[in-house]
Amino acid sequence: MLKYEAAPDRVFHAMADPTRRAMVERLARGPASVSELAGPLPMTLAAVVQHLQVLQASGLVRSEKVGRVRTCHLDPDGLREAEEWLRGQRTVWENRLDRLGDYLDGQGS
16 A cells, blocks of 8 residues: 655545545544444444544544543644645636647637
8 A cells, every 4th residue: 555645645635535525524524432433333333433534644633531431633734735736726727727728819810
């Protein structure tokens, strides 16, 4: 398996899985315990914990343990580098499409 070192790679890897996207969507509404996150998912608690570990390694989720309850929180800062990468790609492609449009406009004359 490939190693994901760069922050955008870790975020994209984490978000590539529908279960992890569902967890992030749930955490966007507010903090939740691991049990609350696991409730609607058709998998074992151990599998949920593995998904959470990927989300934590990507920087998207952080957790804290109080007593016997581990509560997870979405960390929006985890998206920052991936968002910046996407913004850069968008700029590149918008510039390319603008040049293509200019070229096509020049062909019609």
